Amino acid sequence: MWEQNDLFAQAADEIGENPAKPLKPAKKKNAPKRRKKAKREVQDYYMLLDVSEEATAVEVKKGYIAKVRQYPPESHPEKFEKIRMAYETLYDKKLRKEYDIIRVYGESIEDLLAEAMRPWLTLRTVTNLLNRAILIDPESPELRVFLAHAYLRHGKLLEFEDQFYILKDILSDEEWIHMWTRKILILLDCVSMEDVMHELFKFSQAHPNAIYKYWKLYLEIYSQAGCPADLCTVLEQKAQGSDTSAASLEGYIAWIQVSDVLANKKSLAKAQAAIKYFIKAFKKTGDLSVLVKALLGKSQRCLDEKYFSSAQIFADLAYMADPQNKEAQSLAQHVKNVRGIIREMEKMMQDEKMFPVIIVKSFHWIHEEFQVMEEEAVDMEAFLPTDLIDEMEGNTEDYAASLFYLRKKYPQIYQHWKQAWDALLIEKTKGMNRDMRRRVR
Numbered sequence: 001m002w003e004q005n006d007l008f009a010q011a012a013d014e015i016g017e018n019p020a021k022p023l024k025p026a027k028k029k030n031a032p033k034r035r036k037k038a039k040r041e042v043q044d045y046y047m048l049l050d051v052s053e054e055a056t057a058v059e060v061k062k063g064y065i066a067k068v069r070q071y072p073p074e075s076h077p078e079k080f081e082k083i084r085m086a087y088e089t090l091y092d093k094k095l096r097k098e099y100d101i102i103r104v105y106g107e108s109i110e111d112l113l114a115e116a117m118r119p120w121l122t123l124r125t126v127t128n129l130l131n132r133a134i135l136i137d138p139e140s141p142e143l144r145v146f147l148a149h150a151y152l153r154h155g156k157l158l159e160f161e162d163q164f165y166i167l168k169d170i171l172s173d174e175e176w177i178h179m180w181t182r183k184i185l186i187l188l189d190c191v192s193m194e195d196v197m198h199e200l201f202k203f204s205q206a207h208p209n210a211i212y213k214y215w216k217l218y219l220e221i222y223s224q225a226g227c228p229a230d231l232c233t234v235l236e237q238k239a240q241g242s243d244t245s246a247a248s249l250e251g252y253i254a255w256i257q258v259s260d261v262l263a264n265k266k267s268l269a270k271a272q273a274a275i276k277y278f279i280k281a282f283k284k285t286g287d288l289s290v291l292v293k294a295l296l297g298k299s300q301r302c303l304d305e306k307y308f309s310s311a312q313i314f315a316d317l318a319y320m321a322d323p324q325n326k327e328a329q330s331l332a333q334h335v336k337n338v339r340g341i342i343r344e345m346e347k348m349m350q351d352e353k354m355f356p357v358i359i360v361k362s363f364h365w366i367h368e369e370f371q372v373m374e375e376e377a378v379d380m381e382a383f384l385p386t387d388l389i390d391e392m393e394g395n396t397e398d399y400a401a402s403l404f405y406l407r408k409k410y411p412q413i414y415q416h417w418k419q420a421w422d423a424l425l426i427e428k429t430k431g432m433n434r435d436m437r438r439r440v441r
Helices: 007-014 045-049 057-070 077-091 093-105 109-116 123-136 141-153 157-170 173-190 193-206 215-224 228-240 246-261 265-285 288-304 308-321 326-349 356-370 374-383 386-393 396-409 411-416 418-429 434-440
Strands: none
Touching (some): 045 057, 045 077, 077 093, 123 141, 141 157, 141 173, 157 173, 173 193, 173 215, 193 215, 215 228, 215 246, 228 246, 246 265, 246 288, 246 308, 265 288, 265 308, 288 308, 288 326, 326 356, 356 386, 356 396, 386 396, 396 411, 396 434
């Protein structure tokens, strides 16, 4: 699901503060006054290296070399350290920009943001601090978003809108579309659902196909509005009105993913049938490689994002579109294996016959390779203390018996790490006589 973030809480986390309460004026008798900060004493690095403020990176390096020759570290260690610090700061573009800001304004944007996050400040103080930060970096979209959020949290909707009007002018068209989705998420956190739906409607009118890329945003809003299934209907209607161009494929992909995430079997079946018909029609007129590449790319992204069911669907569709495509065949098989392993692992967790140490080891390998089931692995390891695991490791007979059981009951987990399991089996059965081997089997 699309995560909602309180922008102020998020920023506060980054600077080591996380106010538990929303911004609001504290009682005057308890509210600490803002500290008046003296302008920072900043050493002039340009003068130290004997270069101009417009010096290029090459000129900064030349100045550094000349100063090192004049003040070598062996005879002038303290002076050399200052020269080295000046060089490292001015040579790096990001560090140089931060240094120039502090040198000119006496405070950094981070300083101002840190103060603006104080929970007791009034709106006037917060907006003054953020506006000062904007004066330092007027092209920063993030500062505008912080300021807009501050206004909205205090019910200043017009001022909130003003910041986004400014952002629309300074951002590219693509950047503005993404920023508009952020605006909608901020509204979702602060205003009524009716107002959010109205903003989403305006966004959809301006960018009809953005729903395909930002379906998670739509799903979050429709879910909070209590009508997630309606989004499936919207996507179905859009798909029915599409043509057989490659661009229309995105609509079918979004319809499938939303239906799959919602576990809406009826809608998912419709979507899969529709996309199969689309693929057959597309193959007659379009470039098949473009379609297959798009489906494979989506399958891989779903796999990375742990949408395993959707990854399987798209990989299978790519293979259906071009059975001769080795990449499609390989990815479809890989996703199928991953899903099978996870299903077996879920069953193994409930299997009282399985030796706990083998469950822990399986969890470790699955998480290490596929980055899934981390919480379950942590819980299992917490349940089994180290001394108990060590004791079980020494119980070779039960260990070996459980390995034979694993091979029969959970073949995909065993086959995927066959070499490692076989090595363990050899180790645990080493020295056993015929009767013991028969018993553990």
